[in-house]
Amino acid sequence: MKHLLSIEDVSREDVERICARAAAFSENQQREIKKVPALRGRTVLNLFYEASTRTRSSFELAAKRLSADVVNFSASGSSTEKGESLKDTVQTLSAHRPDAIVVRCPWAGAPALVAEWTDAAIINAGDGKHEHPTQALLDIYTLTRRLGSLDGVKIWVVGDVLHSRVARSNILGFQKMGAQVTVAGPPTLLPRDIEAMGVEVRYSLDDLHEADVVYALRMQNERMQQAYLPSMREYASLFQIDERRLGARSLLMHPGPVNRGVELSDGVVDCPQSLILEQVAAGVVVRMAVLFELLAASRAFDPVPEHQSA
């Protein structure tokens, strides 16, 4: 693996290796000293054209816990305010010889272009409505830790599939690991050709009890203004996951941040079957594993914490 642009680039074996490494790093995260020296002297650039608490912080911490140096760029406060093009920005940053560039941007496909303009390893941290492959990896990791394997597991992806890069990456990723994926939501929020991805399609939650895992997507307020939805109240009445609909058996996942009272009821967020905080915690170790895979995997691996004193 040279880049992580799409979950389609990654084989099942790749995913299993990344999850195994994430599990090894996870043990370090229980200790007082959570750092390992694996990427000491390396530089990771975070190039973010969109706001993100979870993803940027998760990558920044992942890189720092591998002892890499991190430089953050956000669209505001950079030359993008002067109209610099993405290509020029990337070539400029690339001339500084970073080892990896983590790209979050509103343009589908941009990370693949970026990979052509630089020698650095590129990680797609979300590109428009296209993909968000580290989200899929951390969700697979979280589920695998809980269930052992995804083979034959029934996962319902619920909500705004049409506009969701998470949905796209996760459907592909879950299927790669052997799960059976169903998508459910109002017809206006499901892509017309979605069956071609090999999923079942439902327009109600009547059979949600069949699901081993309910993966709720974030609902963007903007959708209502764009007339995809008559009202948030109606959406919630038909598709909000609450304790009653979830039932006692299904696990609950959500990529965050949650709109409480919209796609999830307030109570269900912290219910015993909710894996939401485990997903967030998985973010750091899975991204550590991805950075390690791209930048250091050919070297001997020794995830021992850095010695504590000077």
Next chain:
Amino acid sequence: MKHLLSIEDVSREDVERICARAAAFSENQQREIKKVPALRGRTVLNLFYEASTRTRSSFELAAKRLSADVVNFSASGSSTEKGESLKDTVQTLSAHRPDAIVVRCPWAGAPALVAEWTDAAIINAGDGKHEHPTQALLDIYTLTRRLGSLDGVKIWVVGDVLHSRVARSNILGFQKMGAQVTVAGPPTLLPRDIEAMGVEVRYSLDDLHEADVVYALRMQNERMQQAYLPSMREYASLFQIDERRLGARSLLMHPGPVNRGVELSDGVVDCPQSLILEQVAAGVVVRMAVLFELLAASRAFDPVPEHQSA
């Protein structure tokens, strides 16, 4: 000490121990290598919902000089733009297992809530009009270095006490250390029940010569628009600290940033009795001592600078 939410949580002995450690760190700050390895491998999150040059930079440097990793969050550029709630933000960040979270926010009491949502040590870096305990600690440290002890010292806190978290924390802190506190300002800017805090109240500076220390508060321009003040000119004519009012004997303090020509005359800022820059310098070492207290105090303490070469 698990958290630093309020100056009320800290005993006189705690304050004395923190000041002693800050003094030890202060000696390192005179050297070329100012870093100590005390918090190597630890992570400090700065979660700032309000702009602040002094406080954020001071915490960031304090953490870095203890060899901790620092991740900064500000409200702009994070998921708060997407309407994520404080609780969800904190739970997300907390899932990344930081050792400490430094919180600055406009909501009084929020740091105490944050402390319930995470295992990390929480430091209140200013919450609305409520408290700013590290400011009180660094002011106590600065004064103690100069005067030896605060027992019986007469401190006048002058200006907009009503809206000031610094005033609240400092009055409580100064009293804890044995000082006699007087507050002075226009009646509209003093809380009605302020005598209950055990302070004397004055509505003019006629007796300011009694003060050993004059602690001037920052005047917010917004107050005038909100009709707390007839005009800044009138405020300055009655309550601005200038050389004549300060006299030759009293020490001068201010939490910064100063509005020159409003609460302080331009000349008095840099006068020989001004401790203003000493307060700023104290910010880093006192915050190092607080981080050390919360994260490392149970371990052996050895503030020796990190060895210089590789």
Next chain:
Amino acid sequence: MKHLLSIEDVSREDVERICARAAAFSENQQREIKKVPALRGRTVLNLFYEASTRTRSSFELAAKRLSADVVNFSASGSSTEKGESLKDTVQTLSAHRPDAIVVRCPWAGAPALVAEWTDAAIINAGDGKHEHPTQALLDIYTLTRRLGSLDGVKIWVVGDVLHSRVARSNILGFQKMGAQVTVAGPPTLLPRDIEAMGVEVRYSLDDLHEADVVYALRMQNERMQQAYLPSMREYASLFQIDERRLGARSLLMHPGPVNRGVELSDGVVDCPQSLILEQVAAGVVVRMAVLFELLAASRAFDPVPEHQSA
């Protein structure tokens, strides 16, 4: 050298020493571990009042590759929003005892004032229309690597000389190293007394083939609104550097970011004679050399990469 405020402060010998060090650092940049421990334990503050991808990232990486700690300030998100003056900001930051402060601001001459308010070494990273000395140094370094020496080299600086701090620093820097400088542009964009700098002046590109090096300046869109130019289209028709005008022999430079289709044609940016990406790459190593010169030059110099494992 205590500060780098202007290219005029630097002797030809200083420039040669800085370039030699940059060349030494450049060899490390080819290795997997690009860090050297030269400034371990030191603190570099980036104080930026203007947006900049190239310059800030370049200084940040330079400092981190020397193992220094870096703290970034930008005007938004700091106390400047509360109206804090430059002097107070600098005195505050200075009380934190940084070793160097890198200043980018819209006020010509401000870095020299900053140097009077602090003990830190000050590096001017661009002040209004005045100077940008590290840009001149990295351009000299880039050209010297290609040509061996600048003695007698003919350099044309083309475009908006009037508003360009890069033009001012580079003309002085190129001349210091023995080059013959010509400026060319529309009369409204050349300073009236520019001959006093010892340059030739041309109002067309008719003789551009005489140039060994063409240094194109960035054209600011704002200039047209301010009536310096009738239109961008007319400017481009007369002064845009394209393959035909550049010819086969002249080298091409530009400080970036490029306005493709304005001062440079799209094709010429990546042509074989273009040094534009080499300039960007030079940014990190030249700024490493400047930081080293100001903070560590008196100590033994050993640019060996940091040992890799813990």
